[in-house]
Amino acid sequence: MTRSEENYLKTIFHLGGGRDASITTNAIAEQMETKPSSVTDMARKLAEKGLLHYKKYQGVSLTDLGTKKALSIIRKHRLWEVFLVEKLDFTWDEVHEVAEQLEHIKSEKLIDKLDELLDFPKYDPHGDPIPTKDGKFMERDKKLLSEMPISASGVCVGVKDSSVPFLKFLDKNKIALGNTIKVLEKEDFDQSLRIQMEGKDFRISHQIASNLYVKTE
Amino acid sequence: MTRSEENYLKTIFHLGGGRDASITTNAIAEQMETKPSSVTDMARKLAEKGLLHYKKYQGVSLTDLGTKKALSIIRKHRLWEVFLVEKLDFTWDEVHEVAEQLEHIKSEKLIDKLDELLDFPKYDPHGDPIPTKDGKFMERDKKLLSEMPISASGVCVGVKDSSVPFLKFLDKNKIALGNTIKVLEKEDFDQSLRIQMEGKDFRISHQIASNLYVKTE
DNA sequence: AATTAAATTTAGACAAATCTAAAAATTGAT
DNA sequence: ATCAATTTTTAGATTTGTCTAAATTTAATT
Structure with missing residues (x-):
């Protein structure tokens, strides 16, 4: 191909x-x-x-075959993204472009060993699931931060918008995957949220909240 | 390009x-x-x-520019080879083909960070020098095993022939970079050598000895 | 120096992946 | 159900990197 x-x-x-x-x-x-x-x-x-x-x-x-091939490429793309973030300290917004190139490298052994090096990750740095070798993957049970009720809390597991500007914004504001977020208050007027994250209080706009996925146990 | x-x-x-x-x-x-x-x-x-x-x-x-570009590609190729061997347990003979693909990935940050991850290696798995970012590299002071005098010893640092069959042969016989080799005896008749390596005695043909580089201090 | 052999370049063609402009099919609005 | 707007396909052209076959240049030999 x-x-x-x-x-x-x-x-x-x-x-x-x-x-x-x-x-x-x-x-x-x-x-x-x-x-x-x-x-x-x-x-x-x-x-x-x-x-x-x-x-x-x-x-x-x-076709089934086409789906299989597509998943294999997506698997490679996402594993490389994990590698770039975990091993080479790339930020969220930097990985996509390079992974677009790396996903086309042809070597089954390479990708198997990479998977092993990374300890068989299930999700990529944007929280998207990594298909297994045989093309299976689990979408995580998650919801948008904007849909959480007041005083609920959860762990940040992904983004809906994965554009570079949004990812850069998150980086700048130290909003990262794995952070625990609690909804303190919702403002009726503009639907902005007051949240607690890693000890600090934040106010974030509706636009941000509706592009962040949270896992609620 | x-x-x-x-x-x-x-x-x-x-x-x-x-x-x-x-x-x-x-x-x-x-x-x-x-x-x-x-x-x-x-x-x-x-x-x-x-x-x-x-x-x-x-x-x-x-041209100077052409040389610079060539060295940059060779740098990438050799760094990826180190990565494949050190981090993903590839054998000597497996790395070349994959590195031929990886060397064309375009990202300066990627290669800088890879260099760092690998702890700034100076030589690739075949013992060839890795050019620095600004295109400098040092050929190692080395000689062919076949040219060593009797009772001299040295460390195996590279291969002259890097064809897959030769590298597979070395793997199979546990001849690896870093091994210390001492010449015990040279056979006049067929120029084969008796050597000591990692505690064991070997007999190797002239053809092998004339494709292995050794560093003699 | 002439002639032949070998290496190199030219000319013309092809496959892959794309584009523009024109033609054809589908959609959907009345 | 018809017609206009939109979508999709066709036809023909372009670019990149390659090839074959023929022509040209260089090198080697006598």
Whole structure:
């Protein structure tokens, strides 16, 4: 599989192209910052190879084989992200770009050994689950911080928005995975929250709270 | 720089294209398992970019910039090899192929941090020196085992032939970098050696002895 | 110095992945 | 159910890196 083919499969998976949910040419093109006509060409090619279901004008979905390949790439991407953060002290916002390159390295032994080095992590630095070798993974039971009731507390386990600006914001404010957060007060007026985290009191906007995932036991 | 361009620079460097030693189109083609006509095309392109000196029919050599780029790729390759052996338990013969892929990952921070994680190694698993960030490196003072006099001893620091079959042979016979080797006897008839290594006595052929580097203090 | 052999370059073609512009199919609004 | 708007596909072109076959240059031999 070429790098480009792998990127298409990954993108289609992320757009929900598993099961049979048909993904449109346009959606893929937009996500990948390419043109719909290029997507059509690639859809043909990947269908030819048995990785996609594709009927003209009907959109695209992953076959079982395609899903398997997509998960394998996502597994690699997320393991490399853990490596970058845990072993090389990268910050949240720095890992994605490099992992985009590393995910295409071809060596089964490499990824197995990397998994072992990292002690078989289940989640990546954004809190997203890492598929196992045989393509299984568990979405964590989590909810948005903005949906927690007053006085409830939980552990920060992930982000909804993983854009660089948001991740940088979190870094700057020392909001990190694993931190325990308690909701002290909710402001009706602007839905901002007062929270306690690592001993300190914070006020955070609704926009932040609705992009942070928390695990509530 | 594309992956292909990087591979050309690396190959030309390895063929001795530094200084002004002119490397022939054919030599490059043979080394890279491609055709001379393809090399000509690329030579033009790289000369255009200021990375090579190239005059039609006169062969090719690296410019200062080209040398710098080549060394940067070699640095990455060798650091990744150390990583694979030290952190992921790869054997000598397994590292090259994967490092060929990893050397093209683009991230300065990645390679700096990797260097740090590995504790700034000076030599790769084959005993070859790792260029520093600014392109300096020291060839180690070493000699071939076959050139050592009787009763001299030294530490195994590298291989001349780094083909997979040879490296596998060394692995199988527990001949590893860092081992201390003493020459006990040289057989005039076939130039085989009797050596002492890690407590045990061995007999090794001239072919082996003439592909193992030893450091003699 | 001429001729042959070898190395190198040129010319033209191809595959992969992309693009633009035009054509075709689908959607959805009335 | 029709027609306009939108989406998708087709057709043809482009770029990168490669190839083959033919032409050219250099090197070697006599």
